[in-house]
Amino acid sequence: MLEAITDHYNYWLVIFLLMAGLFVTMTSGNLVKKIVGLNVFQTAVFLFYISVGKLEGGTAPILTGEPEQFSNPLPHVLILTAIVVGVATTALGLALVVRIRETYGSIEEARLQEADRQDELRAAAEQGR
């Protein structure tokens, strides 16, 4: 039992983090906060990968000339790429939020949906004439 905990505590906390991030993303009505939630969610996945690569008693995968045990460098490489993807997504998402604020006047999802519904009705009314 104790071994199960020492073996997996890291993963469990990361899973909690992942759930928190996903929860914010799905339930927050604010567009900026959704993006932040997405960030938390992605960071949790990154930490998960890096935890997979950790070696007990290992060190950072940089050769020093001495024989050493290294942690797994492959997840590090993958997550470097994933972090970059995350930053790109964040930048794009926030740019979209700015444009939405400019055109809709709000960054609350509920108001956006309301505005979209109004647009729908207006379009129908115009074409019905």
Added chain:
Amino acid sequence: MIALVQDIVSGILLLAGATFVLIGTLGLLRLPDFYTRLHGAGITDTLGAELMLFGMMVQAGFSLVTVKLLLISLFVFFTSPTATHALANAARVTGLRPALVPEADIETLRTRDD
């Protein structure tokens, strides 16, 4: 022998630094308002941090690491007070009031605004 002296000196510096960091942060947590908390943060960011960095330098001996540590301490020495200064300024400009200053004194403070 030298190693022992190194250990002792760096240990003292580190522990002193850690103590200051702790005290400063306690201030940050416990002091009553933003302007007073600035003092706590100041202790952590300059005295505490510098002492700990010096402790690390002593331990590292003469190497690239020491150079890096020296640079770090230099930058921390400059940026931390600047950041704190900028913050205090922003806080005052945007009208955050010190909790402990009587209402009348705030008026005098405001007239001296730029």
Added chain:
Amino acid sequence: MWTAAAIALLVAMMMALARAFLGPSLFDRILAINSFGTKILLLIGVLGFLTERPEFMDIALLYALVNFIGTIAVLKFFRYRNLGLSGPAAGNLENRE
């Protein structure tokens, strides 16, 4: 010795983070985060000595250099309402939650 330093830093980090959570004004949060950055920097340095991998120092150096930007951006944000330099200085604004 390193252990003691690390523990002290961890405790300090918790306290700073608590201040960041509690606020109450935004400036308290910024101050706490700023100070938190210094502690992370120190912790990474201490970790470098703990695990005997001095490469970590590069990260600490990075934080020493770059952490400043966030605070400046905040200042700019409050005084001019945007990050470009166009608006007038903000007037008397309410910043308490």
Added chain:
Amino acid sequence: MAPDMVTVIDLVLLALLCATAIAIILVRQLFAVAMLTGAFSMLSAGLLVTLDAVDVAFTEAAVGAGVSTVLLLGTLALTQRRSEETRRRGTAPALLAVILTGCALVYATTDMPGFGDPGAPGFRHVVPEYISGSETDIGVPNIVTSVLASYRGYDTLGEVAVIFTAGIGVLLLLGRRREDEIQDEARRSDSGGEG
């Protein structure tokens, strides 16, 4: 002694990370969210250091401290500072989905190789060749660099393309229109310099 301390640090940082995540959920002031995101990034950088992922920590630090906060603040400056947080309908299904995800992962952990277990397949397949090859084939001490730029260089090409896409996207979405530039010129000649 030393490795144990690293474990303690690891645990404390993870706990703080979770606490920050909860705070992000609860706080409504978007500005505070931005600040907490900064703290979140620093904590994860620290955590990545304890997990030996120096390069990743370096990236997280650079991005978190240098770019993310500024971007978030820039967005807030252009939008608004407070989330109304009208709890949307559909919280229950979201919660269900989140819990389902969590359960699936916890279910998976019961069968996982332990944390830091040297016998895990990840350490036995492919990776030994990277570690030995980094010295003999490529001659670069930082294994992460050699995997990133050479063994899996194509992924990195994709990564640059992603960043490039983001740049193009932001230009398309927020790029300055001609009128803006004209107004800009006018403003500058009016005021005769910045104030």
Added chain:
Amino acid sequence: MAFLDHVAILQVAVPLLAAPLCVMLPGRHLPWALTLSVSWFTLICSVVLLSEVSAGGSIAYHLGNWPPPIGIEYRVDAINALVLLVVSGISAIALPYARTSVEHEIEPDKHGLFYTAYLLCLTGLLGVTITGDAFNIFVFLEISSLSTYVLVATGARLDRRALSAAYTYLVLGTVGATFFVLGVGLLYMVTGTLNLADLAERLPPLAESRVVQAAFAFVVAGMGLKLALFPLHAWLPNAYAYAPSLVTVFLAATATKVSVYVLLRFVYTVFGHEFAFIEPVLAWLVLPLAVIAMLAGSVVAIHQDNLKRMFAWSSIAQIGYMMLGLALANASGLTATVLHLFNHALMKGALFMALGGVMLRIGAVSLTSVRGLAREMPWTFAALVIGGLGLIGVPGTVGFVSKWYLILAAIEKGWWLLALLIAAASLLAVIYVWKLVEAAYLQPAPQDRERVRDMPPDMLIPLWVLALANIWFGVDAGLTTSVAGTVVHAFLGGGS
């Protein structure tokens, strides 16, 4: 010959090189011309690849000359050669059409950036399809996704709802991609490899592992989000409805198909359909969802006034057909999926191209606004009808072929009710297509609308190329079915 040795990488690397060049090009016509020529080049590459692998072999290309699983490899077999052909073919046909349409819908000073984003999207989709490395799939998926969000958002010039649609798509798409990465990470954890072929070798002994089961769940959930499987489809209707015409044509015809391909690849090659835990997932989760998608998508489509939205909902229904074939997991079902992958691209490509023409001429695409328009734009509406007949599955169109196999698959399993439901969904398609035909052909034109001409020839010719392809591959399905046969043989193995 050098070209033949490197054709697999040129397929992706050339558009990827063209993207940065495109930004630097001035004006509006040069970026378009570059994109057009690159599209045609990728089409040539994919034709070459398909002809080389159609016998059932496969081509491997080791990037950086590192043998897999150390390096990343490109591996082409019949299924991804077919998808490559769909993606590059649609792009090649859509680009001549694009010039007039884009000029009408995108700000004049942004054409260079727009075509760059388009090229990146093309690169991403081709890269996802051709690669043999699980993480590489994610990277290229994100290239295509990010550019897609941008492309959808450029529709904001005509309708601001494009922005909120793009935002929703961004959030859901990122969640989907992250789930996929999580699944790949779990697989890596227990196998130590990212190469798809290597994974396929190392997974069977781990069939009992809970990690592998969770990995499967995450890959399916992630891809389900990307391909808009029924309860995860929220992003699709608005994204398709408010994107610029060219983008809708390209996305509707290709993007979801690529995700379906990835799912097929994971279910049938990486995991292998004989995995004990996969069969119940397919039978009890994917299959019911596919049936619901099929019916619900069609029903909602009937109630739409906006025609782009109507066909977007119809896409959700059609994705239901594809997933149904995948979930049935027998030879006829998989043939139906593979065929429908190809056929649906032809149908939706033609339909959305025709709607783009309507958009160009009258500035709106709703049932009320197209009243009586068929007399003024006869060629456009004739093509629309052909596409609509395909959606219904009338014999002589491509839709018939794939639905035929699907019903066959249901009957082979002895599930008559399912066969009936498939037929019922087709009847629903009759209703919404009829609503369109009725409005355009039988109702009088509103008085206040000016008379318009038909689409310009540079848009009409690509449209009719696709429309005729709809009929051609419907009458002579030999080529597509033979490729599908090869694919299915590879998926199900000699055994079954």
Added chain:
Amino acid sequence: MRHHLVLRVVSKLLIPFMLLFALYVQFHGDFGPGGGFQAGVIFAAAFILYALVFGIDHAREVLPERVLRYLVPAGLALYTLTGFAGIVLGGKYLDYDVLGSTPTAGQHLGILLVEFGVGVTVSAVMVTVFFAYAGRTRDVDEEDW
């Protein structure tokens, strides 16, 4: 930000070091942590600091958007072209072995070029994004403040 003498002085002191550090990270990535991406971000961060303290207009003078327009694609183009160089010289795409006289030299050259490409594109994109945000002013709603 004319009043902020302290800020200006400290920033002037800091920015050269940040640029130097970015270069160090760019070219020291073989031995320590870091590489093109991180260097690009640090470079962009230095530039952002400059723009924040000295004003966006000054920053635009130092690095005009015309130039940025070419820098953004230049890095990606360099990377892809390095890949094509592998094909031209008789290897596979992104094969660095053939770039130099010995495989190891080729690898070194390839990694150098590629990392440089990454750095250029990343820094240019980050600065572009910052400009796009900071160059935009919005209609201020008082109730938000």
